Amino acid sequence: MRKAVFFFIKIGLLVAAAVWLAQRPGRVTIEWLDHVAEMPVGIAAILILLLVWLIMMATWGWRLLRNGPGMLGRRRDAGRREGGFRALGQGWVAAAAGDADIATKSARTAEKLLQEPALTLALSARAAEMRGDAKGAATYRKAMLANPATELAGRRALMQQAMADGDRAAALEHARRALELRPKADWPAKALAELEAGGGNWLEADAALARAQKSKVLDKADAGHRRAALLIEEARQAAAGGRPEAALQAAQAAFDMDPARVPAASLLARLRAKAGQHAKATRVLEQAWRLGPHPDLADAWGETAADQNPLALVKRYEALVAMKPGAADAHVGLAEAAIKAQLWGVARNHLEKARELAPSTRIYRRLADVQQAERGNGPEVQALLNKAMSAPADPRWRCTQCGTTHGDWHAVCDACGAVDAITWPKATTR
Structure with missing residues (x-):
């Protein structure tokens, strides 16, 4: 118009x-x-x-x-680039859809038309991976390391492949280099900490998390939670190596970062008691118990007492029950102390209270033990053992990544290698 x-x-x-x-x-x-x-x-x-x-x-x-040939060349190049970008887009769409054939053809077309490895190497590597060509995918990803624009992506892919192959040394190398390239990216710091922790390098893993926290890749709470897990293992390692002061220092740091973490509190309390600091051990357990009762804390409550006399332990566990009467583990702990003191009635009463709060196989078995010790092996004992077979299983530590159960807490899951993934079901209190 x-x-x-x-x-x-x-x-x-x-x-x-x-x-x-x-x-x-x-x-x-x-x-x-x-x-x-x-x-x-x-x-x-x-x-x-x-x-x-x-x-x-x-x-x-x-x-x-004068300008005709150049104009024709530029027009031809523009057409090639347009076709190359179209093929690149189609390739990534096909890769997302799981179509290896179209992804491969599109990658080759894009390589031919664009002739810019920085744009096409990642797609070519993905297409090779989808075809099951692991060697070809690795070749493309290694080529990505030569270009600053693609090195970080190449490092990540090669690190993941090395982890899948069980080559921890190679994975560590790629994670360290990735962190050098992008100090403020989140995944290199997290990956490096997990790899160091998976290899038992607690100090190095803690340093990686501290660096991530300092650069604000991880927020303070998240970094503190993860670092506490590593410090617990560091404390265990120091204690096993005959370095009690270093063990106490690491355990105290873990507890300060995350007082609600049961392994930190129980370990610190035991180390304090071993050093003769029974009052400090008790204060640690009281603080952790108020944050969340746990059977490990109940066990440590008795183990860290200065007076191991059975009657004295009964009195000590009465104080634990008084702090949280609705905690089943406190009643079980008191019942165990009463069994050692042969106070069968006290033991039975508190086991019955624990059964009302949180019935489990262990409670019914201990009730059977008390019944047998006080009155002999009769039908009541067998009835309690039968109930134990159908009662809810005792809670255990469980890895949130692979679902494997563990008898004890560790910073690294033995089954899947996940770091700081072993958790405990929430305690039942009334």
Whole structure:
């Protein structure tokens, strides 16, 4: 529409100019050397316009001759790039859809048309992986390391492949280099910490998490929770190696970072008691118990007592029950102390209370033991053992990643290698 308007405007101007010249007749005389040319003004105007047009056409033709090949080349290159990007997009869509054939063809087309490895190597590696060509995928990913634009992605893929192959040394190398490339990226810091922890390098893993926290890759709470897990293992390692002061320092740091973490509290309390600091051990367990009762804390409550006399332990566990009467583990702990003191009635009463709060196989078996110790092996004992067989299983530590159960807590799951993934079911309190 706009072009048509401009066209009619031009026609109107020409017509107006022609009318204006027609209303003002005259002649134009040109003398040059010995020649004289005379013509009407209208003819002169037409000749001038024709001359201007010829000059413009000559200029356009010259530009076409001079720039034509380059223009054609640029147009051809633009067409190739457009086709290359189209193939690249189709390839990633096919890869997301799981179509290995189209992904492979598109990757090859994109490689041919674009000839820019930074854009096509990742797709080529993915296509090779989808075809089951692990060697080809690794070759493409290694080629990605030579380009700053693709090195980080290549490092991540190679690290994951090394972990799948069980090559921890290679995975560590890629994670460390990735962290150097992008200190503020989250995955290199997390991956490095998990790899170091999986190899038992607790100090190195803790350093990686501290660096991630400092650069704000991980928030303070998340980093503290993860670091506490590593410090517990560091404390265990120091204690086993005959370094009690280092063990105490690491355990205290873990507890300060995460007081609700049961392994940190129980370990710190036992180390305090072993160093003769029974009052400090008790204060640690009291703080952790109020945050969340747990059978490991109940066991440590008795083990860290300065007086191991059975009657003294009964009194000590009465204080634990008084803090949280609705915690079944406190009643079980008191019952165990009463069994050692041969206070069968006390033991039975608290086991029955624990059964009401959180029935489990262990509670029914201990009730059977008390019944047998007090009154001999009778039908009541067998009835309790039968109930134990159908009672809910005792809670255990469980890995949230693979579901494997564990008798004790560890920072790294033995089954799947996940770090800080072993948790305990929430305690039942009333």
